Amino acid sequence: MIVLEMLILVILALAIGVFFLGLSRKIMSRIHWRYGPPITQPIIDIIKLFNQDSVSHGSLFNFGIILSLAGSIVMVFFLPMGAMCPMSSSGGMLVILYIMLLGPLGLALSGGEAANPNISIGISRKFILALSYEVPLLLIFLAVMTHYGTISIVEIVKIQSANLWSFASLPLLLSGIAYLLILPALLGERPFELIKAPQEISSGPMAEYGGKFLALATLQHAFHTFVGISLFVNLFLGGASNPGYFFLKMLVVFILLIFVNAVFPRFRIDQAIKYLWKWPTLLAFIGLIIVVIVD
């Protein structure tokens, strides 16, 4: 039964993630006053990439990208979507904090084998960025855990459905805003697109990926997008009782993210650290203090 639930959850997450990739390209082109590709374009891309040859740079190159994809898929199991949460009894937020680093780590392992200078720059940027958004993320998690007195996300969703959403209740409002501010950095979207930066470092960690490797990296990105937004919906927007309602909530957050992605230019890495360690960290810290005082 649990296996079946896991399978459904992975397929749903994949469908939603790939749909979001297509939607983002469509909305971006409408904002640019273009017609844009069909919404199925990422699916076409993935089919093409799986039918293309690919060159490998060694066994670690193959292993790293699989580790990265696996890390993203495993996180899906720990996030309740509607009533579905196969791993509800174990872990919770602490596990997510640990597994969240597997994605960048896998890409770094894989890129190290290829020995391309663009990849090295991209990887170092990715880790610096991870270092800067993990600090506010930890503070946000601490605030949520302190307020609800539990690390289980299923419990948190249950409490929220009985009372108010935590985004609407005062003690956690600042933490929610801080999470929204670091969400583009978490997903590598435009103000923090400096990891990929095709114009500067020719798409950074992806520079040596072609064919099947690029397809796996695209899938990883789709899963990662799903996880980042689903975490916000679960912790702050009260989760949902059924997957359809959950998807609607995710859609709202994602479209907000796309609008930010479409209008903002790219930060430099030093500006990104300065921003992330100033505003979101400050908000999250004040939020934590408020939570400690109120409770």
Place this chain on the structure above:
Amino acid sequence: MDRNQLTKWIKSPGNMGHKYSLDVVYFCTGCGIIEIPPSITARWDAERFGVKPVATPRQANLFLITGYVSVKTLKAVIRTYEQMQEPKFAVGFGSCPINGGMYWDSYNTVNHLDKYIPIDGWIAGCMPRPEAIFIAVTHLWTLIDKEIADGYKRYRDKYKYYRANQEKVLGELEWPPLFPEDDKK
């Protein structure tokens, strides 16, 4: 455009994928590159055909050589072409790669690009309008459909010929052959 015909997708997903997802690496050799920005931005939106610029040759499957090819850039053109993953398509843009164009008697440009790498199609003109790129893309779709866009196969089969031509112009090449001799029967 038969992008939405499901039967064709089921019959040959690979071919349809290569048709409708062309990731292009633009080689900015000459004046031709000035026609690319209007074709990928709001005026003539190339992305509605699935044509998208990418940053590295590893991710690309269409190679657009825009403008004249000097001897020095020929080296980079060959290396870029060899780094792309099969199946790959190459298109020459403008009259200079076809036969030298207005630089036909220059001491430093290559007159016939298809002696050095296999070209699947040409866009003639000096300069071609951005619309010509879309006509070329639709022609390339037909070629891929009939499976005669086989430049990469020709490169593999006649590699000796291409390599000899490359060495005639560039002298001793710094990189090892892409398809070593002992692979052949």
